[in-house]
Amino acid sequence: MKILGIQVLRGPNIWSINRKKLIQMRLDLEDMEQRPTNSIEGFGDRLEKMLPTLYGHRCSKGEPGGFFARVKEGTWMGHVIEHIALEIQTLAGMDTGFGRTRMTKTDGIYNVVFSYLEEKSGIYAAEASVKIAEALINDQDYDLEFDIQRLRELRQMERLGPSTGSIVDEAIARDIPWIRLNKSSLIQLGYGKNQVRFRATMTEKTNSIAVDIAGNKDETKRMLKDSAIPVAKGVTISEIEDLDEAIKTVGFPLVFKPLDGNHGKGATINVKTSEAAKEAFEYAKQYSRRIIIESFITGYDFRILVIDNKMVAAALRVPAHVTGNGIHTIQQLIDKENEDPRRGYGHENVLTEILVDRDTLDLLAKKEYTLETVAPNGELVYLKSTANLSTGGTSIDVTDLVHPQNIFISERISRIIGLDICGIDVMAQNLTQPLTENGGVILEVNAAPGFRMHLAPSEGLPRNVAAPVIDMLYPPGKSARIPIIAITGTNGKTTTTRLVAHIVKSNGTRVGFTTSDGIYVQNTMLMKGDTTGPVSTEFILRDPTVEFAVLETARGGILRAGLGFNRCDIGIVTNIQEDHLGISDIHNLSDLARVKGVVIGSVKRDGWAVLNADNKYCVKIAQSADCKVAYFSMDENNPVIVDHCKKGGTAAIYENGYITIKKGDWKIRVEKVTHIPLTFGGSVEFMIQNVLAATLATFLYGYKIEDIRMSLETFIPSAAQTPGRMNIFKFKEFKILVDFAHNPDGFTGIKNYLKTVEATEHIGVISGTGDRRDEDIRETARIAAQMFDKIIICQEKYLRGRQQQELIDLLISGIHDINPNMEIIINNDGAEVLQFLVATAKSGSFITILSNTIDNAIDRVSEYLDKEFGIYNSK
Secondary structure: OEEEEEEEEOOOOOOOOOOOOEEEEEEEOHHHHHOOHHHOOOHHHHHHHHOHHHHHOOHHHOOOOHHHHHHHHOOOHHHHHHHHHHHHHHHOOOOOOOEEEEEOOOOOEEEEEEEOOOHHHHHHHHHHHHHHHHHHHOOOOOOHHHHHHHHHHHHHHHOOOHHHHHHHHHHHHOOOOEEEOOOOOEEEEOOHHHOEEEEOOEEOOOOHHHHHHHHOHHHHHHHHHHOOOOEOOEEEEOOHHHHHHHHHHHOOOEEEEEOOOOOOOOOEEEEOOHHHHHHHHHHHHOOOOOEEEEEOOOOEEEEEEEEOOEEEEEEEEEOOEEEOOOOOEHHHHHHHHHOOOOEEOOOOOOEEOOOOOHHHHHHHHHOOOOOOOEOOOOOEEEOOOOOOHHHOOEEEEOHHHOOHHHHHHHHHHHHHHOOOEEEEEEEEOOOOOOHHHHOOEEEEEEEOOOOHHHHOOOEOOOOOOHHHHHHHHOOOOOOOOOOEEEEEOOOOHHHHHHHHHHHHHHOOOOEEEEOOOEEEEOOEEEEEOOOOOHHHHHHHHHOOOOOEEEEEOOHHHHHHHOOOOOOEEEEEEOOOOOOOOOEOOEOOHHHHHHHHHHHHHOEEEEEEEEEEOOOHHHHHHHHOOOOEEEEEEOOOOOHHHHHHHHOOOEEEEEEOOEEEEEEOOEEEEEEEHHHOHHHOOOOOHHHHHHHHHHHHHHHHHOOOHHHHHHHHHHOOOOOOOOOOOOEEEEOOOOEEEEEOOOOHHHHHHHHHHHOOOOOOOEEEEEOOOOOOOHHHHHHHHHHHHHHOOEEEEOOOOOOOOOOHHHHHHHHHHHHHHHOOOOEEEEOOOHHHHHHHHHHHOOOOOEEEEEOOOOOOHHHHHHHHHHHHHHHHHHO
């Protein structure tokens, strides 16, 4: 078997609108296409032995053991690999269960699709599942545990930490979109101008001065002490020569900790001798230049969490420990404790595995113990000097036991330090009494405190501490989203996108939009190129200045990675025509409609699908739309329009020379097409269709008719407004039209326009695109032969895996199908072709350059035009 490719889908896609995180593996079964599982001796038994947990996979049987039953009956290896990929992720702590395996139209080649939680783990699972299947087929040994551990490691490297993850999960539960801005914990919630950012548990509301104060334990203690908050007695030193004086000032027993430390690193507690003090000083010195020396307060370690100046949780923290039984060594007890299923690798579980380090050995040494010591039955043996969960500690929820005065003290501390989210470390006998009565003290105040001890305590009630964070970032009435209009289709996407953006912009809203020629915010191009995929979409949605997004969405991006947004307000499908067929398993217009339909599937339920009623594939998409539907049409008598409006529906139609909105039986005329520059006086039918789509979408969003009318009148087709779309350059003696039409439908639209153009001769420059079907290339040439008197073939680029001469021959063949005597010039140098055209053009001729055959045609033609008028104006 051979993996032909692995794609990571991150948004709504052709397999599922709601399951956005999918791996799509293209797999060639090779000779296994002829060998279903029931024909491979012993395969099912070996599979059950290696992965007995696959018994839980119901498969199409709908009951436990259903998948194993399918294997015994006989199923294809792609299906088996799908289930293995899902199960090994689950065994590695990533419980996920959606899968699909579908044969392509090429025998033996399958698309194996399955869900993932972490991207790199998903890719690894795809590759490993094939190797596992091959080992089972060949009855070879296989180290499954290696794969499981590697998946855990990849997950740990990539996944969000428990605190960050909890906030993201809460946002998802509230339908707030999110974007990961780096490989660690920097997260954007919301889109555009309504975004907020946070990193771990620090938000954009977190005061940087407060973070500095909290990071300086000495300064924190001073401020708390000055505000009558009980703190431990202590001093800060940086030189060992000052140690004796510090001991005299504070007095044994002592706690040593680095001034800039965190997670308990470098800390030593219950120091009782000068020799131990020197060792503790040197240990802390590894983590900070300055060392805090405090009184060792006996009692219990508590953490109080305050968010938005309100206490939301409290936990008793217990350092990692084991209980002696008089039989096993301490090391054996640690190993047994680490077998607890609640303990895991890093942050993957509620508790963390206990690792032996210097701190552990020092604590044992103080009791004159080693790892080989057998502790008496019932003795509690502490293994860490701090109670951090990251070092194996446990937590017990005590939120409901905190005395009101301690709540007041905690909330006051958050305001004194100035933190929106803070963790307060308390040493006290309990929190049920006021600290001022039981001798408790504040040890530290932490910026970016961990949430895990509250989200999943080892004992007590879990607290959803992420909820108050979201409440703070998005209080009632604050939206996390910006309006999104997404445009897809075969032809007209870019012009429709630009026109919609123009209407939005003209009405005072800062718009960001993506097109096949670049990314724009307002009038500024920020990135050049074909920017119609999910990466470009995310660029716009990340921009904090954008108030409204208009997104051209092409098939390539949908197939490659899914949509870059999870929901839009309005989705437009301009048309479904023959183009890009034969690529990525899209063989016919129904396949193509399925791809384009992903945009409509992402429209919110009370949003609108704007569809072309003159295109049967668009009408078919409407049948499965889970939102409101509106149509546009060049014919008000189109049966789809008639039926739709009879039911009270809304449509945009071209009638009696007007762009008209029809609501039920009522008509609202927007503007006469001859007054809309984009339609070239009403002579370009496909431009009228684009105007209908844009007008209908913006009307449905809520723009007023008069505002839409004004925008239509001020949108001027030009190289600046609509580059590559019906750009006409008027020279003194002739005209040049540049248009990126590249498929039969696009060529037909140009042909219909040229019928309205009077010229002494029509000259066309065409080329083929290498990744299109032979028939599509021939058909564009046939259409070209019907509209031009002379054709120049300029196959300078877009070979896409083909030979240059092969494409030229296909074009010549198509031209000769229509006109065997057509004059054809072949020149594959775009600069020479343009020079020749300008030098030899007859008076009154009309030259049409299609498919971007000449590199940077717009800029080059503009240069010639500037030169001509420069000479003309100098006369």
